[in-house]
Amino acid sequence: MDYQSYFSKQREQHLNELSELLRIPSISALSEHKADVKKAAEWIADSLRRAGLEGVEVHPTAGHPIIYAEHLHAPGKPTVLVYGHYDVQPVDPLNLWETPPFEPSIRNGKLYARGATDDKGQVFMHVKAVEAILKQEKELPVNIKFCIEGEEEVTSPNLPIFLKDNQEKLASDLVLISDTALMAPGKPAICTGLRGLCSLEVSVFTANTDLHSGSFGGGVPNALHALVSLLASLHDDKGRVAVEGFYKGVPELTPMVREEFAKQQFDEEKLRQDLGLTSLYGEEGYTFVERVGARPTLELNGVYGGFQGEGSKTVIPKEAHAKITCRLVGEQDPQDMLDKIERHLHDHLQEGATIKIVQIEKARAFEIDPSEPLLQKAADAYEKIYGTRALFTKDGGSIPIVETLSRVLSAPAVMMGFGLPDENLHAPNEHFNLENFDKGLLTIVEYLKSL
Incomplete structure (x- = not known):
């Protein structure tokens, strides 16, 4: 199947749909946007139905809704649970936005809006990847479940309860998450650790x-x-x-772990200059990537x-x-x-x-062995689309629910992000590079088929 041609033909429609979602100010931290968060949940649920998913449910919680959907018609094949979130951060300071945060704008191959990269754009790609396979091949190569929440930006207070109450419904062989970033343009990365x-x-x-x-x-x-x-x-x-x-x-950093960090070839001097600093600063005896990834x-x-x-x-x-x-x-x-x-x-x-x-707040760190075969297949999928095999990295940030998902469901978490480190997530002028929107769709399809 020629997925590149398919996505090329659908690109304008897909971006129009994504812009609809981005226009909804689903700020989970602000009570005045409670109705907007619910509206975004309903929009996601409708998009899953249109994509061909079944059993679509919008579950109320003590806070914001959780969306569930499934397509379970591949007996004997792995079951993939796609996790993501549709809530976004507040937009302050508003005066620093070049265009309004909830009026999506494309400039220089980048889609600007709050939530473009974190995480509406990345979640949307999974919906469209599944839709593409169903439209082209009439069946999926794996069983798929979706669990999309509206409280990630406020530390997911109600999702652990939902997980505990619905362990059988959510049971899967892996949890697939796109809420992280590539190392740099054209340099894919798979996150194997979150602080x-x-x-x-x-x-x-x-x-x-x-x-x-x-x-x-x-x-x-x-x-x-x-x-x-x-x-x-x-x-x-x-x-x-x-x-x-x-x-x-x-844990002490082993020579093997330090070698993996060194492979990133991170330019500390460029970072210093970009940030206008006279010097970097941190715990003595560690490089910048070691400090932010493993300390x-x-x-x-x-x-x-x-x-x-x-x-x-x-x-x-x-x-x-x-x-x-x-x-x-x-x-x-x-x-x-x-x-x-x-x-x-x-x-x-x-x-x-x-x-x-x-x-x-309280959240435990997450870590997974990069030799896990499901991660190796993900690296292969990146290589097929990007021409460069993904490096295994550790992210300095925290996505508290990842550790909970992996532990409660006893399933490895595969973090295949398509953002870039400089896309201003949580800051004014958040954006998503559309080159990675295009390649990300193909990479997700490739990964699902490889399973």
Whole structure:
């Protein structure tokens, strides 16, 4: 079958359909968009029906809906569960968008819109790949199930419940996910590891009111000073996290693993220049790709308190706040990490201050052996379409539900991403390179047929 000709003829129609989906502001984090998220779920469900999928269901949850669909007419053949999400990130700051985030625009071979690459565009490709096979061949080479959620951008709070309640319905031989990226244009990659995550908010309090720095300065504790001192205690001067026991469960990088990282031939100097930095920074003894792919972190995401308006206000603030996230690897347990950080913060708090800590997100790291045959077939599929075999990489980000899917369903997760690292996911001017939309469709078809 000539799939290249098929997709070429359907390209305009496919992009028009994808643009319809991208126009729906399905921002899961904002309650005012609850109806829009539901509208996007219904749109996905209708697209699955039109593609020839059966048993299409829109499952309500305590939050946003989960969509299920199937096509199970290949007895004796593997069953593939396609996972993805139709919710998107907020669009702030709006003034930095060159075109409105929910008015899709194609410029220089790139489709601009919120959700274009994360993850509506990539999910849509799987729907159209399955539709193409059914239209061309009247049957699928494998059994297919879809599980598409609307809460990935808010850490999938309701999907684990759905998985537990529907294990038999979702049972599969592999979970196929496109929510990651190629290494660079023309250089495909298969992610074999995702870092876990935990987060917390810290508030430090001193007096019961803000105080005049002339009348009280030097004689009372300052909440900002106390917080800054506390946050500085979290790292040593070599970039390592100074929390006792933080590295428990972190695997050492073997020569083989470091060799795989080296194959990426990552240009640290180019990154430094692109970011306008005088130097990169991180844990001593590791390269940039090793730090972001296989080492744990503790990062400050926000620090605030005191007077922040124009000009000067000589005040001693009564409170100060910080937001902290950690990326976790190996066997690090997120709850254990949060408890250790909380203990460290209490132990290092400046005299005269009190502290309040709120633990928030928790997700374990995911890892899969690249020698897994299903991953090797995926690398072969990339090679057939891109002319270059995919490298096996580790991603510094977190997709918390991947570990849950793989563990609950006892199925390997195959992450075949078609985005690019510079497509501004979560940022203004998010876009999807249409070269990878075209090649991605062919690669998915090739992979499904190879199974």
